[in-house]
Amino acid sequence: MSERVIPGCRGGLITLGAADALWGGLTAGSGVPTASAAFTCSPADARAGYVLLGGCVVATVKASGGQWSVPEIEVRRAAAELNAVEMDRQDLVRIGSFRSALWQKQNEKTLLGWRQQITRELQELGGPERAAPEGGRPHHLAGIDWWPILVEQTRDRTARTWWLPRAVVRLLDAAEHTERQWLQAARTGEKSAAATEPPSRHWQAQAAVGGRETTSPESPAAPLRSYDGELQGQLYSVLSRKPGISRKVAGWTCAVCRTAPAAVLDHCHEHGYVRAPVCHSCNTQERPDHLYRNDIRVADHYTRLFDTHTADWLRHWHRCPGCRARTTLPLPHLAAWTAHIACRSLRPTHRGSRARKPCGVLRVSWTGSHNAPRSCLLTVAVDFCPSGEHRVLARVPYREAVERFGTWLAETAPAVAAAAGPDRLDGLPTRFRPVIADTSSEGLALF
Structure with missing residues (x-):
């Protein structure tokens, strides 16, 4: 599409209807499906002073005649950023349904709350099979049509879960x-720290000259900063209670993917130390797929954790001083690593159309605790294997799993391994106090 101004617009401002057409045309070839009525269909609301398009905010301007318009250049900028996003439909993140009520009645100043909005709509309509649009309004959030890429999975014919591609x-x-x-900027009126004047400020000034008014805030949000270990060595139980910590976390980019804004503080549940601020997507991927408290399914996302992006995730886990000093991982992650890496050669395979494929569903469970390593045992099994419904592949003692992991770590991520070990205690607090007390007389033999 050419860069000319759409006919009928004045001073670079276009009506909401024209913006819908422009947005649809510019993003027609995008890997992420977009809605054709991103400006005029709910949940978009021009009267709020802005419309979300992907990760961008497009300011809205109200003319003297009461007609709402938007700057064409900002629509084009948002479309260009969305078109640059690459989406893998197989890399999925669970977005619902979770325990209890996920959503509450929204107040006057409504935030996107996209997880709650999708879950609420699916629950109200009875699930995706009834939510399919039949000439009705499109299912969009921030201009993204989430319906065509929503994936539903069912367990035991009762529990339904909904998933979206990680890029989305x-x-x-x-x-x-x-x-x-x-x-927040609209409420406080704080001026931006950016050196260049944002497009929204330009359109506000132009609108004022032309006798128009706008409700857009005076400045955009301050840029996110990268995380450089500012919270290293702090206990989550202490840090999470400090006032203003949520706002501080939201000011960082995710310490793992380094692209999305951070939303939560990831921490080690065994040692209690903060690792780093991460986004919801990375926090979901890092979380083990528990079937029971001591039983996890070794899902496909472990391929990313232990194969394709190994160094990044190992470095992240070893931000916990306890895991780094002991050259290990939290027990659920160590169990998953043992099943996925150390016992990979033991998993049976079956003939496929092109090559042999691993059969069944890989699962690992454990008895005991990391606090009593001599009695802790990991059991790796394959469920639903044609040659054995619950076939046990191996039983690996905790200490042996730690030794195997240490050897593999030195070969796979030498830089991470070099910073680990019992002689690397400089990152620990002066008075180290384990969050989980060791009640076993033999437990301290390992640690």
Whole structure:
């Protein structure tokens, strides 16, 4: 599409209807599906002073005649950023349904809350099979049509879960963060620290000259900063209670993917130390897929954790001083690593159309605790294997699993391994106090 101004617009401002057409045309070839009525269909609301398009905010301007318009250049900028996003439909993140009520009645200053909005709509309509649009309004959030890429999975014919591609989850998380910062700037009237004048400021000034008024905030959000270990060695139980910590976390980019805005503080549940601020997407991927408290399914996302992006995740886990000093991982992650890496050669395979494929569903469970390493035992099994419904592949003692992991770590991520070990205690607090007390007389033999 050419860069000319759409006929009928004045001073570079276009009507909402024209903006819908422009947005649809510019993003027609995008890997992320977009809605054709991103400006005029709910949940977009021009009267709020802005409209979300992906991770961007487009300011809205009200003319003297009462007609709402938007700057064409900002629509094009948002489309260009969305078109640059690459989406893998197989890399999925669970977005619902979770325990209890996920959503509450929204107040006047509504944030995107995209997880709650999707879950609420699916629950009200009875699930995706009834939610399919039949000539009705499109299912969009921040201009993204989430319906065609929503994946439903069912367990035991009763429990349903809904999933979206990770790239879309990160994009919607960025939109939610941008909206929060935008509204905060509108309330406080703080001036931006950016050196260049933002497009929205230009359109406000132009609108004022032309006798128009706008409700957009005076400045965009302050840019996110990268995380450089500012919270290293602090206990989550202490830090999470400090006032203003949520706002501080939201000012960082995710310490893992380094692209999305951080939303939560990831921490080690065994040692209690903060690792780093991460986005919802990375926090979901890092979380073990528990079937029971001591039983996890070794899902496909462990391929990313232990194969394709190993160094990044190992470095992240070893931000915990306890794991780094002991050259290990938290027990659920160590169990998953043992099943996925150390016992990979033991998993049976079956003939496929092109090559042999691993059969069944890989699962690992454990008895005991990391606090009593001599009695802790990991059991790796394959469920639903044709040659054995619950076939046990191996039983690995905890200490042996730690030794195997240490050897593999030195070969796979030498830099991470070099910073670990019992002689690397400089990152620990002066008075180290384990969060989980060791009640076993033999437990301290390992630690």
